[in-house]
Amino acid sequence: QGTKDAISAKDISRKEPVGGVIALKESMKYFDADFFNDSKLREMENGAKEFNVPAFRENRRLVAIKDGGLHDPSVLVFKSSWSWSSKSKVKESEMFDYPQTSMPQRPSNDEDIAFMSIIELGELIRTKKITSRELTDVFLRRLKRYGTVLESVITYTEDLAYKQAKEADDLLEQGKYLGPLHGIPYGLKDIIAVPEYNTTWGSKTFKNQVIDMEAFVYKRLKSAGAVLVAKLVTGSLAYDDIWFGGRTRNPWNIEEFSTGSSAGPTASTSAGLLVNIFAPVTRRIICILNETSFHSPRTGSLCNWFGNGRIHNISCC
Structure with missing residues (x-):
């Protein structure tokens, strides 16, 4: 039984697999997200291929390096277990590095x-x-x-x-x-x-x-x-x-x-x-x-x- 949200017979009969903009558009109808035009959907697809996927692959490589490959830690840095020697047990008080503040007063x-x-x-x-x-x-x-x-x-x-x-x-x-x-x-x-x-x-x-x-x-x-x-x-x-x-x-x-x-x-x-x-x-x-x-x-x-x-x-x- 067909519905207005189903992929059209024309799309199903296409020789190439349904993908890209067509697949995104049809799937989004089921998730309350059908407000994107073709141009925006194509931008998402290209962005994922050209930026997101390569960046994630690079991050995976970095994540096993001490400090996750970061040379300048942020204000609050959690020291994951892989950044410590397996022979040393991390004390709970040493799990965080964060700036100290001198005696703030309650406003x-x-x-x-x-x-x-x-x-x-x-x-x-x-x-x-x-x-x-x-x-x-x-x-x-x-x-x-x-x-x-x-x-x-x-x-x-x-x-x-x-x-x-x-x-x-x-x-x-x-x-x-x-x-x-x-x-x-x-x-x-x-x-x-x-x-x-x-x-x-x-x-x-x-x-x-x-x-x-x-x-x-x-x-x-x-x-x-x-x-x-x-x-x-x-x-x-x-x-x-x-x-x-x-x-x-x-x-x-x-x-x-x-x-x-x-x-x-x-x-x-x-x-x-x-x-x-x-x-x-x-x-x-x-x-x-x-x-x-x-x-x-x-x-x-x-x-x-x-x-x-x-x-x-x-x-x-």
Whole structure:
């Protein structure tokens, strides 16, 4: 029985295999992503062949080298097991290299707290000048106040956030500090699965989807003591800023849009709705954690279907 979405008889009768633009166009109809014209689809196909695939192959070669082939580590560098001698056991306190900050003081108002860097807030938590519960309150209030204007939030994980914040505070009272993400609120791009919460991929087709598993990235963040407060907008099937609830706006000019598959994380972090790695006064692009392709396991995360294999941004961390 034919449907309007099926590949036409003309295409089936073609002597050459159905592929390229035709295959992309027909498959996208089933995934709420049939808004691309032939020119854009051809651009995706060519981009994957000419850029993405060669780059991923090169990254695979680099990933086995110490430091993943990076000579200038980023602000926060996780030292994977392969970068250490198999004879030496890595101490938990040595797993991270990150800048130290000298005795930051807690600001008197929430606005200033919201725009502190993650390193500063981490030190406030470690020295017990602020609790994870208090930080969670600050960022949930900001998300609810501005998130609807920016259209940057898909799901609030409020109950989970307060549970994780309490666990972080309790551990600190027991003298256990898990590292720089301990008690820090963050948001996940909504391509990453978290049990009991919708993982929509930004698509109306999947807006009620619940994936009953912990994505690898979420599992690692949880084990580091981070606190999930929201799942943030990605465009339909992780493409651009148009999702089933609207279109994510640029916090610097809400008549413009955020653009990019990580539109929600970028807008939220830029507006101080979630923590940034860098202090906002520095002239740096908002990119947050954008890990080396194929370096982090992608279990439980949607891979960009147009050729990009990265998990992309995880807001605030």
